Structures are given as structure tokens and as C-alpha cells.
Amino acid sequence: MDEASAEVQARVRASFESQGLMTHLGARLAHIGPGRVHIGLTSRPEVTQQHGYFHAGASSAIADSAGGYAALTVFPEGSSVLTVEYKINLLAPAEGDHLEAVGTVIRSGRTLTVCNLEVFAIQGTSRSHVATGQQTLIQIEARAER
Amino acid sequence: MDEASAEVQARVRASFESQGLMTHLGARLAHIGPGRVHIGLTSRPEVTQQHGYFHAGASSAIADSAGGYAALTVFPEGSSVLTVEYKINLLAPAEGDHLEAVGTVIRSGRTLTVCNLEVFAIQGTSRSHVATGQQTLIQIEARAER
Amino acid sequence: MDEASAEVQARVRASFESQGLMTHLGARLAHIGPGRVHIGLTSRPEVTQQHGYFHAGASSAIADSAGGYAALTVFPEGSSVLTVEYKINLLAPAEGDHLEAVGTVIRSGRTLTVCNLEVFAIQGTSRSHVATGQQTLIQIEARAER
Amino acid sequence: MDEASAEVQARVRASFESQGLMTHLGARLAHIGPGRVHIGLTSRPEVTQQHGYFHAGASSAIADSAGGYAALTVFPEGSSVLTVEYKINLLAPAEGDHLEAVGTVIRSGRTLTVCNLEVFAIQGTSRSHVATGQQTLIQIEARAER
Numbered sequence: 201m202d203e204a205s206a207e208v209q210a211r212v213r214a215s216f217e218s219q220g221l222m223t224h225l226g227a228r229l230a231h232i233g234p235g236r237v238h239i240g241l242t243s244r245p246e247v248t249q250q251h252g253y254f255h256a257g258a259s260s261a262i263a264d265s266a267g268g269y270a271a272l273t274v275f276p277e278g279s280s281v282l283t284v285e286y287k288i289n290l291l292a293p294a295e296g297d298h299l300e301a302v303g304t305v306i307r308s309g310r311t312l313t314v315c316n317l318e319v320f321a322i323q324g325t326s327r328s329h330v331a332t333g334q335q336t337l338i339q340i341e342a343r344a345e346r
Numbered sequence: 347m348d349e350a351s352a353e354v355q356a357r358v359r360a361s362f363e364s365q366g367l368m369t370h371l372g373a374r375l376a377h378i379g380p381g382r383v384h385i386g387l388t389s390r391p392e393v394t395q396q397h398g399y400f401h402a403g404a405s406s407a408i409a410d411s412a413g414g415y416a417a418l419t420v421f422p423e424g425s426s427v428l429t430v431e432y433k434i435n436l437l438a439p440a441e442g443d444h445l446e447a448v449g450t451v452i453r454s455g456r457t458l459t460v461c462n463l464e465v466f467a468i469q470g471t472s473r474s475h476v477a478t479g480q481q482t483l484i485q486i487e488a489r490a491e492r
Numbered sequence: 493m494d495e496a497s498a499e500v501q502a503r504v505r506a507s508f509e510s511q512g513l514m515t516h517l518g519a520r521l522a523h524i525g526p527g528r529v530h531i532g533l534t535s536r537p538e539v540t541q542q543h544g545y546f547h548a549g550a551s552s553a554i555a556d557s558a559g560g561y562a563a564l565t566v567f568p569e570g571s572s573v574l575t576v577e578y579k580i581n582l583l584a585p586a587e588g589d590h591l592e593a594v595g596t597v598i599r600s601g602r603t604l605t606v607c608n609l610e611v612f613a614i615q616g617t618s619r620s621h622v623a624t625g626q627q628t629l630i631q632i633e634a635r636a637e638r
Numbered sequence: 639m640d641e642a643s644a645e646v647q648a649r650v651r652a653s654f655e656s657q658g659l660m661t662h663l664g665a666r667l668a669h670i671g672p673g674r675v676h677i678g679l680t681s682r683p684e685v686t687q688q689h690g691y692f693h694a695g696a697s698s699a700i701a702d703s704a705g706g707y708a709a710l711t712v713f714p715e716g717s718s719v720l721t722v723e724y725k726i727n728l729l730a731p732a733e734g735d736h737l738e739a740v741g742t743v744i745r746s747g748r749t750l751t752v753c754n755l756e757v758f759a760i761q762g763t764s765r766s767h768v769a770t771g772q773q774t775l776i777q778i779e780a781r782a783e784r
Contacts, residue, residue, distance in 0.1 A: 221392065549659055552698050556695055
């Protein structure tokens with residue numbers, strides 16, 4: 201898989217590391233490509249729902265972040281990104297050693313960007329598709345960002 | 347606001363307390379009514395994004411849970427609930443002392459239930475509407491639940 | 493219900509009448525209020541699905557238009573509106589003499605506006621809720637509109 | 639592209655032809671494969687919005703139907719399909735000689751099926767991606783269908 205430029209990777213990592221929630225969940229950046237970002241999350245009791253599977257809130261949080269950073273990789277330097285909205289279908293119980301969320305830019309305009317979101321649960325060599333989503337993001341000036 | 351029956355409240359609390367993620371985020375059940383559940387989340391660095399506001403992943407996680415438990419209050423005993431999908435619009439930066447997510451049943455059928463999701467950020471006496479969503483849930487037998 | 497100003501009503505009517513699809517479906521503007529528009533659609537074979545109910549495509553088309561025009565009522569003169577995305581849940585079979593779609597502005601920003609969409613099926617004096625949705629719209633300059 | 643069995647094709651065609659709206663819009667079944675259906679729609683004033691492009695309501699109607707019939711191709715004989723909900727992002731003005739909507743099954747369970755929806759506008763040899771969506775459907779017994 202293609203890697204994004206060093207400048208873009210640094211920009212994404214700096215933002216990711218300043219997100220208290222990503223650190224608190226134990227999420228990590230697994231790949232930063234042009235228009236595509238992967239985020240991993242290892243299973244542990246702190247990210248589960250009542251049956252021991254990954255909580256949909258944890259899957260969605262890393263999916264939303266993967267899409268947001270995928271969008272950021274295609275934005276000009278000095279700009280920032282906000283999620284306008286997203287929709288996610290939970291396809292199957294999220295059971296496994298870890299989750300991988302993949303955000304991919306489908307369309308990037310001057311103002312709005314649309315991403316595809318996919319979440320996979322990995323158990324040993326088996327990889328199951330546990331969620332699929334669609335997200336709209338807005339590009340803003342970094343100084344004006346909220 | 348109406349309270350759900352003691353049996354229903356106990357059922358919702360037992361499920362909520364077994365969700366590792368809700369505990370890890372610091373979320374709490376604030377109200378359990380018939381067809382309506384409120385979940386609160388206090389601000390702290392562990393639930394923020396890069397600018398110190400609540401992370402959309404945290405808002406969404408409590409909104410999804412509020413809708414899921416609202417659905418559970420209208421289901422028969424011995425049944426369980428799964429989120430099929432949800433869509434959420436982030437209306438404004440989620441800045442405040444705490445968040446309140448409100449899930450309300452709009453329509454409950456034999457198989458599927460649809461909920462409205464709202465998230466408010468509360469700062470002192472000011473309450474701003476920060477997210478609105480719509481969610482589809484499925485009723486399953488508790489023994490068959492995943 | 494409040495009526496929008498005469499200028500706004502004229503602007504909405506002019507746009508609606510130039511939409512070939514609305515005329516072809518037989519849809520009509522039923523109410524134009526500030527931030528709220530109602531569109532009606534009478535039942536006839538041309539708008540049905542295979543069981544004689546209103547087709548979801550017809551319900552969605554008038555819901556999308558109701559939201560779009562609701563947004564237009566709150567935009568400044570000389571601006572235009574485009575739907576960015578919408579999500580709709582079909583709650584029940586759309587059976588009746590006519591449909592009424594109601595689009596209501598929830599939040600209107602400088603660039604983006606979010607609307608709530610509801611569709612009701614009316615049969616005599618009975619009114620059933622057949623669809624609920626959520627829509628994101630973007631304000632553009634009329635000269636730049638697409 | 640693979641074709642569905644003759645029995646499945648006949649089942650899809652029979653349902654499609656009984657949908658008054660599809661005939662009224664001028665939509666046609668362009669391909670019926672296993673888990674994938676294409677629907678075409680030729681440009682004419684009856685399916686436009688105020689600037690002469692295809693109306694989002696027309697794009698959405700054929701996208702929703704393409705997904706519904708894609709689901710039907712994987713269901714057992716004697717069953718029927720209803721759209722539970724869908725979400726669609728309008729990516730670009732839908733301008734061209736005709737539209738092609740493609741519905742593809744992503745996941746099919748005992749009760750629920752999730753489809754991906756894509757709409758393309760074709761102008762001569764140019765094909766542009768004008769909408770992308772995600773849809774949830776429910777399988778019901780044909781006798782119980784609504």
C-alpha cells in the first residue's frame with residue numbers, strides 16, 4: 201500500500217496523538233496512505249459491550265477517525281477537518297483479537313469530502329467484515345477550526 | 347419525566363454495567379423512562395478530540411447506547427437488542443461540563459425498532475444541541491444474542 | 493402554522509414549478525412556512541410499488557424536496573440549495589389517499605443546514621407516520637448553482 | 639457480468655413491471671446478476687430538477703429499487719423484500735444522457751440484508767459517479783408482504 205508523504209504522515213500523527221479518546225481507547229494508527237487511513241484497536245475489557253465483543257461505540261469511534269484522517273491526507277497544509285455526519289451498519293458481532301478500521305476518500309471537493317468506512321475484526325488469520333459506513337466531512341481553515 | 351418499571355430499570359442497569367466501554371468512558375445512566383433513556387458523560391481529557399471538545403466517537407457511543415436501551419425498555423422480558431445501523435449529524439462543537447444523550451423510540455415493531463438520538467452539551471445553565479441521529483435496532487431472543 | 497414572507501413563498505414556488513419531476517409525480521406545495529415546507533402527493537397508479545402502496549422512491553422524492561425547500565426559506569435571497577445527503581427510514585407501508593412530506597430545519601449554519609424529514613399517509617381522517625429522515629444541505633450562490 | 643438464473647430474472651422482472659413508479663419514470667432493468675442489479679433511466683424533462691439535471695428523487699428511486707432487487711436475487715423463492723432504510727450522498731450534479739444505478743449485496747443474513755448503492759451519469763463515453771449510498775432491507779414471506 202502507498203504511504204502518504206512524510207509531511208502528511210507527521211500532520212496526521214500529531215493530530216491523532218492529541219486526541220485523548222484515541223489514547224484512552226488504546227487505538228493506534230496502522231497505515232497512513234494518500235486518501236486512506238487504517239486504525240487498529242486491540243481487544244480488552246475496556247472496549248467491550250455486555251457480551252464481551254467490541255462495543256459498537258468503539259468500532260464507530262475508530263471508523264469515524266479513520267475517515268477523518270483519510271480526508272486530512274488529501275487536504276492542503278494548514279487546513280483541518282470536521283465530521284459533518286456519518287452512517288454505519290453493524291454487519292456482525294465484532295469478535296477478535298483486534299479491530300481494523302479503514303477510511304477511504306471516495307470524493308473530495310473544495311468544501312466537502314465523502315469517505316467510505318469499513319471495520320474488520322481479526323482473529324488469528326481470519327478477518328471478518330463487521331461494519332460498513334459512509335461519512336461526510338468538511339474542510340476548514342486550521343485557525344478557524346473548532 | 348415518567349420512570350420505567352422497576353423490572354425494566356433493573357434490566358437496563360444490569361446490561362449497562364456489564365459494558366466495559368461505558369464504564370471506561372465514565373458514562374452513566376441518567377434516566378430510564380418507557381421508550382426513553384438518557385446517558386450522561388462528564389468532560390475529562392480521556393473523552394476529547396484534538397481541540398479539547400468531546401470527541402465525536404464519545405458522543406456517538408453514548409447516543410448509540412441511549413437508543414439501544416430506549417428500545418430495550420419497550421421489549422418483552424427475555425429479549426435483547428442489537429443496533430442494526432445508525433446515522434448521526436454533528437451539529438456543533440461538543441463543548442461543556444458534560445454531555446447528555448437522549449434516545450427515544452419512534453416506532454417499535456415485532457422485529458425492528460427505530461429511535462431518535464439527540465446529544466446536548468451542558469455548560470452551567472446553558473444547554474446546546476450538538477448532535478442529532480436516527481437508529482435502527484433489532485429485537486432478538488436473549489439466548490440467541492450476540 | 494406561520495407562513496413564510498411573500499418573497500420567500502414566490503422563490504420556493506418558482507423553483508418547485510421548474511422541477512419536471514415534481515410535476516410529473518403530481519406533487520404540490522401544501523405549505524411554505526419559515527424553516528418548514530409541506531409537500532402533498534395524491535395516490536394514483538403512477539406513484540406506486542408492486543402492491544399498490546406509494547413507492548418508497550416517491551415518498552423519498554417529496555421528503556427530499558420538502559427538506560430542500562425548508563432550507564431555502566431560511567437562506568438569503570440570491571442563494572440556492574443542494575442536498576448533500578439524506579437518510580430515510582421507511583416505518584410502515586405508505587397506504588392512503590395522499591402523502592404529506594414535512595421538511596423542517598433543525599440547524600442552519602453559514603454553509604450547511606440540517607433538516608428533519610417526516611412523511612405521513614392520510615386516509616380520510618386517519619394519519620399514519622410512514623417515514624422519518626434526516627438530511628444535510630449546502631447553501632450555494634444562485635449563479636454558481638449546479 | 640454474471641447473469642442470475644432464469645427463475646430469479648423472471649421473478650425480478652415481474653415485480654419491477656408491476657411498479658407503477660418505475661414505468662412512470664421510464665426506468666428499465668439493465669442487468670440482473672446474483673446479488674447485483676442495474677437500473678437505467680434516460681434523461682427527459684419529466685425526471686429533472688430546476689436546472690435540467692436529473693432530480694435527486696429520480697436518482698434515489700432507481701438506486702433504492704436496484705438495491706431492493708439485488709437483495710431479492712439472493713432470497714429464497716416465495717420471499718419478498720422491503721427497504722428498511724437507506725442513506726445516499728449526492729456527489730455531483732447528475733447530468734448526462736442516462737443514469738445507471740447499481741445495487742450490490744454486501745451482506746445477506748436470515749432477516750436483514752445490506753446493499754451498497756452507486757449511481758453513475760453517462761454522457762457519450764464519459765461515466766461520472768454521481769451518488770453513493772447504503773441500504774438495509776428485510777426479507778419477508780411473500781404472503782405477508784406489505
